[in-house]
Every structure is written in structure tokens, then in C-alpha cells.
Amino acid sequence: MKSIHGINEVSQEVSSYYLVDEIRGIYRGMMIAISSKEWKVFEQMNLIELINVLQKLATLVNLNVFLSHPRSIKKTRRRLKRTLPAKKPHVSTAKILSQNKIQKQIS
Secondary structure (H helix, E strand, O other), X not given: OHHHHOHHHHHHHEOHHHHXXXXXXXXXXXXXXXXXXXXXXXXXXXXXXXXXXXXXXXXXXXXXXXXXXXXXXXXOOOOOOOOOOOOOOOOOHHHHHHHHHHHHHHO
């Protein structure tokens, strides 16, 4: 595909995830629908013939279907400062329980 559509376009704009997902789905269907006899044609081709067939197929690929969606920059969240109530400061549960045990022992 890079030899037909250009190295930069395929590398930067095409999502490998979407491309692999499409190939995976098509491959499964082809293995079910097309008999093994039909694949013998590719075994008999030499390297140059195979390259020519693959390049011809690559010209039929619509790259717009496989465009990547780069993630945008994360927005920084404003952290709200927690304000503690002035009349009731936080007291840990362990402290309250220990005070209750001491009071029970005194009584």
C-alpha cells in the first residue's frame, strides 16, 4: 500500500488497527467462501507477478475508510480545593472508638 498511496500518507493517516480489523474479517469470510483450489493460482506465481497483483489490489483500497483518529491533548482539570467545615473538624473513627473504650473502662 505504501508503494501505491505513498509512505507518508499510509504511515501517518491510516490506522493500523482499522486496517488489521478489516483484513481479519475479510480473511475469515474468504476462507469459508473460497475453496483451496482457487488459492493455487497464487502458489504458482513468481515474486514479480505476485507484487503486481498486490499493487493492483492496493489501488482499489479506499484509505478514507481506515483514517486514524489521533487522540486530542488532554485537558487539565481544575481541582477544587476541599473546604473543611469549621464547626465540625474531621475525627478518625479509630480515635472515637478508642475514646469510647477508655470511657467504658473508667465507668
